[in-house]
Amino acid sequence: MPHPTLEQERLDALRALRILGSTPEPHLDAVCRIAAELFAVPIVLVLLVDETRIWFKARWGVEGEGIDREGAFCDLTIQGQAGIPLVIPDLLGDPRSADSPLVVGQPRARFYAGVPLALRSGLNLGTFCIMDRTPRPDFGARETRLLGELAVIVEAHLRLHEARVTGETDAARRLMAEGALRQSEQRFRLLAETSTDVIIWSDLDTTRRYVSPAIRTVLGYEPDELVGTKPLDFVHPEDAEAYGLVLDDLTRARIDQASTCQRYRRKDGAWVTMEVSQSLARDPVTNSPTGYVTSLRDITERKAVEDALRLSEERLALALNSGSDGLWDWDVVTGEVKLSDHWASMLAYDRSEIVPDISSWYTLIHPDDVEHSRRTLADHFDGRTAAFECEYRLRAKGGHYIWILARGKVVGRTADGVPLRVVGTHIDITRRKTDEQRIAHLALHDPLTDLPNRTLFWERLTDEIRHATAHATRFAVLTCDLDGFKGINDGFGHPAGDLLLQTVAARLLAVVRNVDTVARLGGDEFAIILSRIRHAHDAGTMATRIIEAVNRPMAFNGHTMSVGASVGIAFGTGDTHDAVALFRQSDAALYQAKAAGKNTYRFHNPSAETARAVPGSLKSEMREAMKRGDFQLLYQPIVELETGTIAGFEALMRWEHPLRGEIAPSEFIPLAEESGLIIPLGAWVLKEACRQAASWPAPLKIAVNVSAIQFQQISMEETVLRALAGSGLPPHRLELEITETILMQKTEAVTRTIRRLRDIGVRIALDDFGTGYSSLSYLHQFDIDTVKIDRSFVVAMTSPRTVTIMRAIVALAKNLGARVTVEGVETRDQLDLVRAEGCTEVQGYFFSPPLPAEGLVRLIATGPSRRAA
Known part of the structure; x- marks a missing residue:
């Protein structure tokens, strides 16, 4: 059990937060959702612990407002050192937790990992924890580190809540002081001189007439040193213009109150961030403005916490959204780039082999991708895109290149909008790129023979027509059907038919030229584009070679298979403009070849096509009917x-x-x-x-x-x-x-x-x-x-x-x-x-x-x- 004195201090600090039973915090709920997805657990909780009860401040995967403190794992966690996680891989196998009602009863937890949440050293107010219904022996150092980093975010939100509570109390005091100021200058001075905030009375020309003693602590000046001065003389140059506009609105009575935040120069030359609240004073009789009251509060520490929290959340969100540990953090001013261990391991480098500078990064990018990556980055720097996202290749240690998806975002800019810092991730998408190329190939090729399919055939035929039109060349389209293929399928089965089609495809490729196209249109139907031929008999010679190649027997499981080939030929010239009509001519010639006894070829003959009986073309016409x-x-x-x-x-x-x-x-x-x-x-x-x-x-x-x-x-x-x-x-x-x-x-x-x-x-x-x-x-x-x-x-x-x-x-x-x-x-x-x-x-x-x-x-x-x- 915890020490009684420390326990009382802890409970006092918890009550001072005024947070037990308060409304949900969206930011804390978001952290719970992120943790549930990151660790793949059903239960995530932000817990606050009083004498007898554990309160759910944020939750994921459970209902209700809290549970009894007795038997809960959080009792063990808050007794630990702040920031040090407690991990129990198997609750049922651990004597500290085996009899817990949360293990033997609902939710029947079997795994627990929690981090103490502390606002001051030694005073753990609660825990940030995850639970699973199955043991997690694989929950290692990386997961523990990530859990701790999420707990830091939760603590930061609690500190902001503490600051808000303190701020609300201070604001109430400040309003009371301003009311007293309007009633009596004596009461104003008495309150101002006892406040920890700096209270200033100024004329409408912004000249300071009274400065409270708190100025000594906040800015290091004596009150008399600032009487007679004006605020813009002490405000940071980058903040002066915006603040001057607010002062002008206030002193001209266009507004009665203003709240701003800007940097003030201390007497020692350092800059501190101040929260500035101002109220216009009016004559109670005439209601005309008489001056204004300013309240200054040093929020340098709070601002640093907020900035750190925002940066941490942006980096965490970016890392989680990208699903990768290849993180980088680039200081644009110095050029220094901080890289995660996974970033280096993706490229098979040791950390010592990578110079942590943006110039060395660019030397790894493929030369063909450098300009594209620079333009994409410039678009983000100039505000044309919300984030930097670019795919390019990086050289690995072995000399080969891998495809990377780079994502990043500017997280710090000067007042003029110049980027100061960029954080982001690198994801290895080499496999995806390979799959995309394979899918693109499959979309245009027959999966059985790897020949161009019907889609690619029509693209090639259209391209050939364009070339013939532009250069007055001649070409031929050959349509080829296998004679006796159905008998092979029926007699030997589909495996034999597949082998036959693959063999025929290889033989057709062997007899044509590299510039020609051999395509499988479906079933046992093939088509060949003979590119840029000189004479008609060239196509006839090729058809003869095709028939001879197909006629050669082939073996299957100890049996000999053989088929024939019928070929139809149509010619295209620079006057050809209709690819479909040309293909129909070739298809009509094919049926003329089949009608002539098969295993032969025929050139397109319009008169023979007209005389041909309709039933014989039914198979061919089905394709056109579908179109x-x-x-x-x-x-x-x-x-x-x-x-x-x-x-x-x-x-x-x-x-x-x-x-x-x-x-x-x-x-x-x-x-x-x-x-x-x-x-x-x-x-x-x-x-x-x-x-x-x-x-x-x-x-x-x-x-x-x-x-x-x-x-x-x-x-x-x-x-x-x-x-x-x-x-x-x-x-x-x-x-x-x-x-x-x-x-x-x-x-x-x-x-x-x-x-x-x-x-x-x-x-x-x-x-x-x-x-x-x-x-x-x-x-x-x-x-x-x-x-x-x-x-x-x-x-x-x-x-x-x-x-x-x-x-x-x-x-x-x-x-x-x-x-x-x-x-x-x-x-x-x-x-x-x-x-x-x-x-x-x-x-x-x-x-x-x-x-x-x-x-x-x-x-x-x-x-x-x-x-x-």
Whole structure:
């Protein structure tokens, strides 16, 4: 227990603060928030300790105003030396704290670190502490130092509070003295001569007529030495102009009171900071000004504390916001730069190897970055930016350069605004820069072959057209499809198909020139830009070399694989201005090559293109249809049988061909899967369906079909999350309809994908149930939310065998917690039959055909045209 005498002095000092039970302090709450984030702890407290109670002056992570003192860790902390932290890594394992109610009861603390808070030596008024519910054996010297520095900030705020309390008391006394002065000069002199503040009476021309004896202590003058003088003769030159304007307003009675702060010269020549309060005196009868009273208080010490606190907070905030220990502190006047240990270690230097001067710093900056960093710094110095922030490279000890994010701020200026001091941080962003470069590369390159992708291909083609226009050169575009690629995928699997595509990419690169471009546009489709050719036969020769290179067999797991190549060629000249039209010509020539028996090449022939049958171009036209927006979504309602209301809609894709009219999904979906277009097409469907569903009232759901090929993509989850995030649709309102083809893969990746999608709330439906090989087993293996019974069952429900199968499906699905949706209900009799078998939801033409998005508004408002009642 503490010494009784010291304990009484401590309690007296605590009461003198008048702070127990006072309102929250935003600055102290901010320190608690910073500490909680910095140390990743749930509880941070600023505590004040009286005889029996511990008061929460600021808190983070707890409620209430305080706790009993008995059994609290703060009792141990305040008995320590001021500023010395008490750290207990495991409260339960320490005999001093193991039985504490804060350990055995709420908040069940297991870690504690606290620093005594003292205003005077030996008198610890409270603590600044952090607590965690798990032990923290890794809480080391660095963390202890940071905790101590935060405690210094808290102490500084308490000292400011003490100064404010003292100031309020002194201000009250000063007001009483000024009232007495107006009543009687005798009472004025008596009060002035007993005050610790300097009291001065001045005429309206600012000549001093009376100076109180306190001037001896504050400025070192005798009172008589200052009688007859004027204040501006003693004010610092940098403060004189602003203070002169205040005096002018006061003596001309434009204001009655003024409070300022400026530097005064002591008799020994030193400058001290004074808090100056002035009040205009008026004649009680005429109310005309007669002079003014000035009160001077020396606040040099308080000002130093405030400046130090502000600088400390700015440096701490900057360090915490940047998340780095690479700190620097630059004295602009001397050029000296103080660097933290982490700053040097980032560059692999010893501290002794770095000259602490700004000139040596600039020698480390990459020559290409010096001018940019100087301009950015000048912008901050001149006030054009609130802070200095610049990315540049610094030379490490090994001679290589690392990327640095430099942040800083001017924390001291002269009266003229000239920077005196800058503090800041350096963060190593080399990895981020590398990632940015890698992401930029991935955005323009195919991840499988590392060839330029479609985006970069179009950029290169546009650049080639510009060059041909400017220099009257000629070039060629070659479109290449692999003949027999689907057979490789089906026969050997996707790993073999991937290896084949990578091998073909390498062979194409080997036969073209460095100035040419080889791109993979998707699936088994490649494109080549032959830059600046002289003769048409150059392109033919290159096409022959390409076909020969692709034809060479390749090995896979002891097997031999081989494919062919069909190539279409179109030429561009200085008169070419339409990259899309040129590519279409090349694509048309490709199909002419395929029509000629494959594994050959053809130059673009407009007449042959005109004669070519439309069906043969369907795969090629799908790409253009996507660009033109020919694909659209229709929505068919899903009706809940129990209530007769709409539960949601299924999104159905349609293709309106400009020549052939509407093309059935059964015709174009397989082509999209074969060409790889199903990936971007499926992503568009998902994005558009979610966007539309987000405008519907909750809880209407949207059901979207997902291809097996989509599910094989690594980015499937990312595609779903991006669609949800972009639309704002809650995950539980999205239902992905998958088929047995997906589940038959039985890969760990498919299982993980389904599980993670369900974890975020997305529902999974098993589409076309009962038409595959082993559907019943999948209900046990996978978590399925909805089972969709194919319309073929509805058509055949007149058969008792079909009814028996459907009844078994419904019973099994319901036992496993899944809903049952029946597709293709077109008559009242079919509706009555599926209702009798206990199905949950139905959809079909009986209620509504698929409708465009704009046709859903009335349907959602009124319900299906024929109620399910």
